[in-house]
Amino acid sequence: MSKYLLRRFLFAAIILIFGSLIIYTVIRCLPTSFIETTARQRSSMPGAKSYAEILEELNKLYARDTSILDGFFKWFKNAMQGNWGTSWVFTKPVVEKFREVIWYSIFLNIVTLFVQTFVSIPLGITAARNQYGKTDYFVTVFSLACISLPTFFLATVLKFIFAIKLDWFDLYGAVGRFHMQLDAWGKFLDLAHHMVLPVVTLSMLSIGGMMRFTRTNMLEVLNADYIRTARAKGLPEDIVIRKHAFRNTLIPLVTYMAYLIPNMFAGSLITETLFQIPGIGFVAYTAVTQGDIPFAMFYSFLTIALTQVSLLIADFMYAAVDPRVRIN
């Protein structure tokens, strides 16, 4: 067990180092440089120094006068000491900015995960039980539609119907106009009210895949010999499905769900942008497009680390649901 963990952590460390090195290299090579943009702005101001002079100053200030490899190791050393630096674009410590925005994304994604799980698993099971029946065809068409719909289209249609025509929700924003004047409970309700459309959008997009996944696995399990044994024992169909079949369908499902964990922190760029929610996806996108190296690096480092952790969790969950798998 400890040997297994040690091995996994070693691999994770290697992947982290090389993964962030690649991302660092790519960001350094991007044509949009925050420093160049700033230097150009300052040099165009009246009575400013020349562009080259300012650029040199700024490069020194932001420690960009090094080679890519040197720069990376410098960043890495600082990062390992917990010093993630200050965001260039948002002009505050990276971690502080992250703390500010991450809760929107987590709230959005946790609610989505619940909706997704509680809608798609029962639907997938129902579809598998009535294979080629009316329910099955409905579920299949619905899930295919969900998979194929582009986010921006779905979000726009939802906004058009529910925000413009029916006027049930605000068109965008994470909170309402009078948010600050409300009490704590009112604030929460206001936030929840604004999260409805984004959650519906995100859920509809993710339900399809999971429903298909559940259906396929359930079908496979339902044809297994042990299901016939369970029926031959005289168990009612309900128990056969709920106990014998579902426990076995759960095995691939938990692996699938473990991979959704990093998603939760990675944010959902398009949805957050469309609904103007200042979540991590939206902020990270802004940071990358403006060449904010500290924030972009922190964000990608976190994503890589979380992916590694989720793989580990997937392994443990797998062992928990399948007695044939033992971790060693």
Next chain:
Amino acid sequence: MAFWNKKQNGKKSLDPNYISAADSARIARENRKITTAYEKKRSRKNVPESEYLTKMRDPKNVVEFDDVHTYFYTDIGTVHAVDGVTFDIPASSTVGVVGESGCGKSVTALSLMQLVQRPQGQTVKGEIRVNLGDKAYDIVRTPTEAMTHIRGNEVSMIFQEPMTSLNPVFRVGAQIDEVIRMHNPEMNPDQVKARTLEMINLVGIANQEGVYGMYPHQLSGGMRQRIMIAIALACNPKVVIADEPTTALDVTIQAQILDLFRSLKSRINASIILITHDLGVVAEMADYVVVMYSSRIVEKGTAREIFHDPRHPYTIGLMKSKPILNKKVDKLYSIPGSVPSPIDMPNYCYFRDRCDKRFGRCNGAYPPQIQISDTHFVSCYQYAPENEK
């Protein structure tokens, strides 16, 4: 056969397995209508018992198959997997069902449990009467709800594949407990566990407590088959169906499992339906033998009659193709040809094209059952009186 018809039209493909997409879609549509109707009927709730109560022809039998038809509605046509099978299982006796792969042995047994792959597979005609002591049920008309009291309790089954027949995520003990608890709700957990341990002991496993807490993957194939037998016998069923119980096991384990069967046979008061390819096993264990060929029974009788006086050319061929110890032959006999396609069966003896004794009358309709002795029946024109059709 469809093959000839198609050739005469001259329009359709010569391949007998060819079916156009439009035809297939039409068949699928029709099938769905038929199977949904059956499923609806079967899954009704609170059906009055009178609807599926029946009377045994002979109260000494525990099961009577009477003209059972089980069809599979597939997209390329209706497969008549079991087509008019009639035989009885007398109390405390062993009936061997033999025949080659795909002849309908297993489907006959599964029909008795209503475990045929649904919704495609449906028992459409005939009666399967199960004697429950004071009353008798017709399985064909019994709704699923009432079936749960029969399955595992009155009729139980041992499957072919012990490796995959146990649920991999539950402990062995829990899987035996489950069936006991299901059919004996008045027992408390301690009694259930005691009964389970007793069953594990009965099937010849020494380390009962240890095995009780194990998962199926920790057991060998032979051990798993023993557990399957324990599950099947846990509720003292009236009939145990053993569907090729030794096929997936290696020879030494086969012998052990058969020994176990033999010893259990004298200890339990159940009838056994033994489905197998192994004629040796049948000869040794069965009191009655049913020989099936292409979804029908071609010959049935006591084991003595079938083995010492086989009448149907197929049975004779089967007996000849059995290896015999201490006898030198150049090549083991095998019946020429293969089984006809189960879709669009011809209306003449299904064995005609492979038979070396065929004559003029064989071109007529499928031969009726001809009685040789009190217990011995055969479907072959050779034994029919001349004047009868």
